Amino acid sequence: MKNIPDRLALITIGIFLVSMIHISLGLVGLLCYLSPLISYLRHRDKRWCQRYCPRASFLTLLLSRISRHRKPPANLTQMRVKRGLLIYMGANLFFASMSTLMVALGRLEPLDHLRLFMIFQSPIAWPQLLEWALPDFVIHGSYRVISMLFSSTFLGVVLGYLYMPRTWCSVCPVMTLTTPIVKTKAAN
Numbered sequence: 001m002k003n004i005p006d007r008l009a010l011i012t013i014g015i016f017l018v019s020m021i022h023i024s025l026g027l028v029g030l031l032c033y034l035s036p037l038i039s040y041l042r043h044r045d046k047r048w049c050q051r052y053c054p055r056a057s058f059l060t061l062l063l064s065r066i067s068r069h070r071k072p073p074a075n076l077t078q079m080r081v082k083r084g085l086l087i088y089m090g091a092n093l094f095f096a097s098m099s100t101l102m103v104a105l106g107r108l109e110p111l112d113h114l115r116l117f118m119i120f121q122s123p124i125a126w127p128q129l130l131e132w133a134l135p136d137f138v139i140h141g142s143y144r145v146i147s148m149l150f151s152s153t154f155l156g157v158v159l160g161y162l163y164m165p166r167t168w169c170s171v172c173p174v175m176t177l178t179t180p181i182v183k184t185k186a187a188n
Contacts, residue, residue: 009061011054012153019146022130024138026146033093036174049175056169059156063165072163072170082176089152089173092118096144104137111140115147116154122147 019026032055039048049056075081095118102108114122126146156168169175 005057006061008052008054008057012058015149016146019142020127020129022128022132023126023142023146024132024134026142026149027138029145029149032149036178040174040178046175046178049169049172049178053169053174055153055156055172056166058153059160059168060165062157063160067160067165068162069165070163072159072167076159076163076167077170082171082173085171086173086176089148092148092151096141096148100137100141100144103140104135110136111143111147114143114150117151118147122150 015026015029015032018028036048036053039052040046099108099111103110114124114126116122126143152168159167159171
């Protein structure tokens with residue numbers, strides 16, 4: 001861990017580790033959704049993606065030696081794929097938020113396990129070292145946040161292994177959202 005990107009990778013690892021102490025601590029993962037937005041609104045550039053993204057640092061650190069280092073296929077990085085992933089992740093965030101609200105209102109049973117890609121129950125139980133009595137909606141929301149982070153990190157690792165370590169970055173919803181606006185700003 002000699003440089004800043006290596007240290008940033010620890011944030012990704014840390015979020016998963018603290019969520020194994022107690023799932024509610026995984027709510028810190030919401031920073032993964034808010035930080036890029038705040039950075040973009042403040043600087044109006046891709047500073048987050050290029051310098052500060054913990055997931056990009058994690059993928060680089062984990063995969064730089066084991067990746068196949070192949071160029072990703074052109075169809076993977078087409079705008080329709082990027083937009084599709086953006087819509088999927090947006091829908092995932094929407095459903096996670098709405099289901100958490102429904103649990104809080106007592107209209108839905110809480111989720112107490114990880115789900116992969118919003119659909120599949122994880123075959124592995126997420127370890128919990130501590131048991132705290134918290135409202136069901138907090139537990140539910142925490143599992144939803146960690147499920148989204150785990151699913152996108154898993155996809156990033158698979159893409160990074162098959163192609164270049166940071167292939168995920170080329171389809172990342174944050175990059176997809178900011179690219180057109182940054183290009184417009186550069187053209188002015």
